[in-house]
Amino acid sequence: MTRTLVVAGHGMVGHHLVRNLRFRDRRGTWRIVILAEEAHPAYNRVALSSYLEGTSASELSLADEEFLGDPMVDLRLSTAVTGIDRRARTVAAADSTVTAYDALVLATGSRPFLPPVPGRDLPGCFVYRTFDDLDAIRAAATPGRPGVVVGGGLLGLEAANALRLLGMRPHVVEMAPRLMPLQVDEGAGRVLARLVGELGVHVHCGTAIRSVDGGPDGRVRAVTLADGTTLESDLVVFSAGVRPRDELAGPAGLETAERGGFLVDEYCRTRDERSIWAVGECAAVRGRCHGLLAPGYRMAETVVEQLLGIGETPFPGADLSTKLKLLGVEVASFGDVHAESPGALEFVHADNAAGTYAKLVLGEDGRTLLGGVLAGDATAYPVLRALVGHELTAPPEQLLFTSSRD
Known part of the structure; x- marks a missing residue:
């Protein structure tokens, strides 16, 4: 008998869950109803900036024709979930519809955090999250004028x-x-600040904004920092972190973690453990939310196994290793970035002329790789990440510099 799965949210993690379930559900056990808040199907939010470089919304979409035409998937756009009735096993949506479910997966994601500063609601203040946000920023941007990112x-x-x-x-x-205080150490941070500064980005670290200041027309004209500095600005983009979208929890009698997020166990189950799961940025696995994409995908796969009854593999925790190219600058971090392990040793090489920085964190034996940071040149990242937890196969400098020359 076909059962109904409702997925609340259609971001990258929710989409991954649905695609994974459809691929593995050979018997057609589940009919899937996706209730999406945005007007667009899931898209590659990681590459969102490319939208301003000319990439179209359709090119960033993750929903191809096969997915959109799947008779077992009912995708309802601009239809956010507004309430959950656990006793009746139904969800209410913004379009006044009520949908019954046999299983419910909460994939509501997160929302940008707006620091409580005066002026944050002035015209000219934006967040950086969706196509609509970028369209609004593009419309407000004036070439040659200053803008502030918080x-x-x-x-x-x-x-x-x-x-x-x-x-x-x-x-x-x-x-x-x-x-990037969570991903890099002080040395890599200096290199990153220098390199992005050379690209025309003015960096102000170790301070916060005191207020967003309006002009005679009521729009943003400047930002005042905590140290009293005033920065002229035509617009302000708040990008100071996110908060999990867990507002459905309270009315439904679901628990949330101390810092927010639907509280779930290592199998991503809420207290309604055979009916409701949460995945992605809105899920607090054993009290902790994970903002990166890879952990969200792993949560989704854990839930799919349970829905299909093919196993119960717990969420293994998050691998926070990452390699990025920001403003053309390569940055990578892996393992114990900040040398927090007992007895940890650090091998550091900085080349100011080349604009590169590398740090390897070694165990107290001086041979076991625990983690590291690379900035300016992340060529060695694949080799080093694979060695985390193992003895080095060569001296640190050889691993770093041989990889860079290859």
């Missing part, structure tokens, strides 16, 4: 690059003492 993490640097692509002069304000 947040110097991954998404903040993407937003700064977006302003640069639109011809603006971007400033990045980061409260931490360095850019």
Whole structure:
């Protein structure tokens, strides 16, 4: 007998879950109803900045013709879930429809965090999350004029690059003492700041914004920093992190974690463990949310196994290793980036002339690789990441520099 799965949300993780389930559901056990908040099917949010370089929304879409024409998938756009009735096993949506489910997966994602500063609601303030956000930023951008990005993490640097692509002069304000504070150490942060500075991005670390200031027309005209500095600005993009979309939890009697997110166990099950799961940025696995894409995909696969009754593999935790190219600058981190393991040793090589930085974190034996950071040149990343937890196959400098020459 065919059963109904409702998926609340159609971001990258929700889409991965549906595609994975359809591929593995050979018997057609599940009919899937996707209730999507956005007007677009799932798209590659990681490559969102390319939308400003001329890539179309359809080119970034993850939903091909086969998916859209699948008779077992009912995709309803602009139809956000507004409530869950666990007793009746139904969900209510923004279009006033009520859909019954046998299983429900919450894939509602996250929303941008807006710091509580005066002026954040002025015309000219934006977030950086969707096609609609980028359309609004493009419409407001004036080439040659300054713009401020609040947040110097991954998404903040993407937003700064977006302003640069639109011809603006971007400033990045980061409260931490360095850019990308979660992914890189102080040395890599210095190299990154220098390289993006050479590209015309003005970096202000170790400070926060005190207020967004309006002009006579009521629109943004400047930003005042905590140290009293005033930065002239035509627009402000808030990219200071995200918060899980868990507002459906309370009315439905579902638990949330201390810092937000639907509280789930290692199998991504809520307290309604045979009916409701949560995956992706909205899921707090044993109390912890994971913002990267790879952990979200793994959560989705864990849930698919349970839906098909083919196993119960727990979510193994997140591999936070990452390799990125931000504003043309290569950055990579893997394993114990900040040398937090007991007895950890650090091997550091910085080449100021070349604009590169590399740090390897070794165990107290001096041979076991625990992690590392690369900035400016991440050629050695694949080899080094594969060696984490193992003894080095060559001296550190040989691993770094031989890979760079290959």
